[in-house]
Amino acid sequence: MNLASYLFGIVTALITLFIVIELLRRRRLRERHAIYWLVAGTISLIFGIFPQLLVFAAGLVGIAVPTNLVFFVSIFVLFFVCIQHSSELTALETQTRVLAEENALQEMRLRELEEVVRRMPPAIGVDTSSGADS
Amino acid sequence: MHAALDRTLIVMPALNEEASVADVVREVYEKLPGVKCLVVDDGSTDNTIAEARSAGADVARLPFNLGVGGAMRVGFKYAVNNGYDNVIQIDSDGQHDPSGVIKLLEALEVTDLAIGARFAGEGDYTVRGPRKWAMRVLSVTISWVAGVKLTDTTSGFRASGPRAVRLFAEHYPAEYLGDTIESLVIAARSGLRIQQVAVSMRPRAGGTPSHNPWKAATYLGRATMALTIALLRPRLPDPEPGVAVV
Numbered sequence: 149m150n151l152a153s154y155l156f157g158i159v160t161a162l163i164t165l166f167i168v169i170e171l172l173r174r175r176r177l178r179e180r181h182a183i184y185w186l187v188a189g190t191i192s193l194i195f196g197i198f199p200q201l202l203v204f205a206a207g208l209v210g211i212a213v214p215t216n217l218v219f220f221v222s223i224f225v226l227f228f229v230c231i232q233h234s235s236e237l238t239a240l241e242t243q244t245r246v247l248a249e250e251n252a253l254q255e256m257r258l259r260e261l262e263e264v265v266r267r268m269p270p271a272i273g274v275d276t277s278s279g280a281d282s
Numbered sequence: 283m284h285a286a287l288d289r290t291l292i293v294m295p296a297l298n299e300e301a302s303v304a305d306v307v308r309e310v311y312e313k314l315p316g317v318k319c320l321v322v323d324d325g326s327t328d329n330t331i332a333e334a335r336s337a338g339a340d341v342a343r344l345p346f347n348l349g350v351g352g353a354m355r356v357g358f359k360y361a362v363n364n365g366y367d368n369v370i371q372i373d374s375d376g377q378h379d380p381s382g383v384i385k386l387l388e389a390l391e392v393t394d395l396a397i398g399a400r401f402a403g404e405g406d407y408t409v410r411g412p413r414k415w416a417m418r419v420l421s422v423t424i425s426w427v428a429g430v431k432l433t434d435t436t437s438g439f440r441a442s443g444p445r446a447v448r449l450f451a452e453h454y455p456a457e458y459l460g461d462t463i464e465s466l467v468i469a470a471r472s473g474l475r476i477q478q479v480a481v482s483m484r485p486r487a488g489g490t491p492s493h494n495p496w497k498a499a500t501y502l503g504r505a506t507m508a509l510t511i512a513l514l515r516p517r518l519p520d521p522e523p524g525v526a527v528v
Contacts, residue, residue, distance in 0.1 A: 249356045252342040
């Protein structure tokens, strides 16, 4: 590994972290969604600075080629985030659906209420400005 | 006039049914005096709402399409919030004959959920080929879960008694096929009594049932998945009476 590829790993990790933190700072990303990207960015930064750690970790779990550990962890994180997104999407769809149902029921109540108000005699109606001639 | 009619809400999910909905509503009021008819417009882009109102129905308008399940949830919630004991689902395309409602209501005196079934001896509605086999598989499995013989599990002509209305107002499934298959599984596993009632059905006003084998296979696949997942879900408790649904 030459200096260029060493720096390349570190810079990529830093850019990732910078983007995530910047989105968090501008409230474009909520903490609960950002946490996986922050963890992933931090791990890649640590392994970028200390590549020997990766060799050590791969040896611990018995992986012969250390980069395979990187691929494995990356795919695992992406997979996990995708499932989490599907789950969040389901929750959002449920909330939207319930809101639509509530909206339909409220609209009916409002319609009935407006009908009652329309049938009211003018004297006890809301508009009292023209009450003198009735 | 049947005594239970004034405590009964007819719910009609409607999606772009301007051609038939007014006639169906009028037929309901004619054959079932004293009943309240709620049309739930499921995001129609045509004149369904105006047509239904012109025939005298109350209309709940969903802002976008939710499917039959979502439309029925509106109906069940409306029933609970306005003190209706029974909810009867009728299709707005005219394939269900409102005279069958009386038979369903009579069944509700001894059961919680009454399914108007096409193949139980009445009517001339037939289904052939793979779709028939798919419906057979569903019938056998759901009959086993419900502990009662059901031959037409996908029928949209059904009556829910007070226990079923309370359960469904909170837990009616909104997914594809949830309104037919999963709702039966939920009801059966919550200890509700289910009964099948023979009703005659008219041919659908628009279009015929599909006999495309690929579509039938897809239908069977999705139905099997819906059924399996419904059986894997935790049981729901039978809700207490008198609890308002938010």
